[in-house]
Amino acid sequence: MTQLLPRTESLSHTTAIPDPPKPGFPSPFLPDSQIQYAWDSTSLGLLKACPRKYYLTMIEGWRKRDESMHLTFGIAYHKGLERYDIFRTQGSDHHEALIKVVQQCLCESGDRVLDEQGVEVWQPWETGNTKKNRETLVRSIIWYLEEYKNDAARTLVLANGKPAVELSFRFDTGIHLGQGKNYILSGHMDRLVEFGGTHYVMDRKTTGSTLSGYYFDGYSPDNQMTLYTLASRIVYDMPVAGVIIDAAQVAVGFTAFSRGITMRTELQLDEWLEGFSDWMTTAAYYAEVQRWPMNEMSCNNYGACQFRGVCNKDPRVRQSFLANDFHKVPWNPLEER
């Protein structure tokens, strides 16, 4: 390929090395390199959408300031529902489990801070967002659990006797990376269930979108749902047919729910893993040349990429825009929740 500019003068040459991971967790990158060996659906989705977006998020570790709020809301929502599943499998009835979940959710949606007199005071979570805040979080959890109080989907029990909830997985793909290492796939699944005689992964989603057929069509094909189906077959040895998506539309005055199912065949799973291998070859090339090109065709998807306002600036001033509108919260696929 013709090299228009020598690499050292390339406008998109990158030298950043990922920051060290949080204590207690391994880095998903090979030491002192941009080569990621442990992948989850988030990081893979970023790479597939746009290599530059992947680079800014995964390697430089930038995250939009208000994106943290959506992530915190999503994690707290999942945690509340997962706890409910555990309490129920431990023998609590619906009402008792609901009380415990609401109490824990209230306790965790805020911080204890020192006031001016040095006295510890309770400071509830303030998002400044009308849709995603402490109140809509508690409302969404209660409404969901009321909606599915008599759910036909039953939590499966794993071979070790534990209920199949809060499942962090990690498996070796057998795809060689070099240096005697293989690529790893990891992630977190909400729950494995039996529904109508078939086994599924259950994934809970929160969205601001209306829950229509169009919304659920977006999950087939879908990176995350295929990985979850694959992981449950490999890691938990469960004959899972696909994923049940329990979606919650969180609005200012209500939370609405809808359920959709997305199926995957054995051949679709094989095809996805083959594609993963090809993507790893591509990522390794970008890491080697230290250039992560923009995919301009992705900039306007899903209401526009968060980095559009950075990528549309002259390369010399992009770091200032990043520092102003983003903060560094590295994403680590190997971090357990």
Next chain:
Amino acid sequence: MSDAISELFARDPLELTRENIESIIAYYRENREKFVSGVKAPAATKTRAAKPKADLAGLSLNDLGLGDL
């Protein structure tokens, strides 16, 4: 959100009693039942400046530029 529930939300959660939590749950249960049965939460009232009404009775065709008809 009612004042009583707002007050519970503002309180240190470690000071909430079981009855307090049950009140929160009961409030949202009732809230959901209303939503499911189609009763919408009251929207914030917007006050609009009244538009001056035209005195149609006092208008002639000339006033409307139609005097030649």
